[in-house]
Amino acid sequence: MSAEQGRVLVVDDEVLNRTLISTDLQEAGFQVALAENGDDALMGLRAQEFDVVLLDLSMPGMDGLEVLKRMKADPRLQHLPVIVLATIDEMDRVVQCVERGATDHLSKPFNPVLLHARIHAALADRRLHEQEELYRQDLERRVWEKTQDVQRSYERLQRALDGTVHALSSVVEMRDPYTAGHQQRVTVLACAIAQEMHLPDDQIEGIRVAGLLHDIGKICVPAEILSKPGRIQETEFNIIKGHPRVGHDILAKISFPWPVARFVLQHHEAMDGSG
Template sequence: MPADRILVVDDEEPIREIVVSMLRSARYECQQAASGVEALALLNSGEEFELMLSDLMMPEMDGSTLLERIKERYPDLPVVMVTAVHDISVALQAIRDGAYDYLLKPFEREQLLATVRRALENRRLKMENRAYQTNLEALVANRTDQLRKAMSNLERSYDTTLEVLGDALDMKDAETEGHSKRVTAFTIAIARAMGLPADQIRVIARGAFLHDLGKMAIPDAILRKPGKLNQEEIAIMREHCYRGYQLLKRVTFLGEACEIVYSHQEHYDGSGYPRGLKGSEIPLGARIFSIADTLDAITSDRPYRAAQTFTAARREIYRCTSSQFDPEVVDHYRQMPDSIFEDLKKEIDSQSHRFTFSAVAKS
């Protein structure tokens, strides 16, 4: 370990010499300054010290003024004031002003060395404590960063799981190919136009994406029946809302998304199913979704009719405002040009672009 460096400041050379020789005998490295100005010049030139011993009574700049300058510019340099008995009150004041300790002249070698050791030890502890604190902050920042990455990985795997669920449904219900993805994109676009916060949009998007998951529970004979469904088949088909809700409500990270699944076939005037909810009883996400769903149904080919334009879909949505759709959500939809939805549809239907749920939810 390198020797500690001590700056000895005193206007009387014999005293400096004595102090320095005492310190050198204890293997400290010393430099001398004959005045406060000289001491500051040494420090300002870049010389570094672990401790300063300074006389109090000096011409030009006294010890108190020197102390004040040191505290301003070199707060990590401890200062021990050296003084004669008659100005002990000044020495005490110096301690209040930030000196570490004082020594009364004349002093013994052991007294000097004990004070110096204490001052240096105190400085070492302070520095160690600060380094520890800095390390701790770096450690916390590092761990927080790791945690954030882990969370975003986790969220990505959740979303991948959703995509797999959606793809599985597409395999079973080939007629709806791309349906979940398109309504999700349309729902997000309307929710954004409404200025909803990103967190809420994420929940709504997940609900929109999984809205028909309950169709997994519907027998193929009904789900894929080419002709019209009879009353009993319609009743079974309508169970898909509740079946999906039941499946998804166990997944905590989906939050309110399962409520959207449960309510996605409700109508604003209470004429929908399965619960006949009305107005604001229907979750907002489901009210947005139902416009997106109608947009997609009308602009997609069906076995019994060809796809119609987005303009035709718009007419139908306006016509069913207040009966099927929430007029407030329709007001936001009114402000959106058809091209937004046309572009989203093109993008999702083209095989060149692979849909990922998280990309749609985040972009």
């Protein structure tokens, strides 16, 4: 709002009324524009900014009620304060205007002091709405920024998790060169089956992580057994068979968003639960 009291559009089909109101408001420090009918009013409202509208209810052609309806249907004008000017016998239509969103009304003939008071009250409502709108926009901006921060943090954590998972998987394959690439192949196959079953993306991600880590328990199997050429002994095989339990115990201490440790524990079970 400028240094003047405010910008007022006066809409009235009678020249005398427009002149009297305009003169009074200009002397009080308001910027005033005039419109003699509803069409001119809507054209002026869309061409420049106003702080309040004084709207005559009874006009030929498009009356004040129709102008108000069109203003409330326009997102750019719907919050603009409207004070309806009407005679005492038009109260039923004034009520309709208030129900349609008019800010206030004045009965003709009106007292200039009361006119100024009503305008100042309407301007105060407008300033309050503008402040609320600025606060809403600022709040939306802050929420968006925080959301972006959270998203970036999540992506960093996701990259760290992926790096950790691949590092653990690589440790196992470095100790067991005979099965190098095995965990990646199992992962690709398991994820392909999960996609074919139309499982949710989040569940498929859990299967991917479990696939990459399913042999992590082999880290506790002596390297000479893992890399031993030829047939291994029964005692050595029994040590290898314990790697799902070892893997489970290692991963159970990590708070994955999926039951990775349980996947690892069960990855050598048969369909009937044996194994």
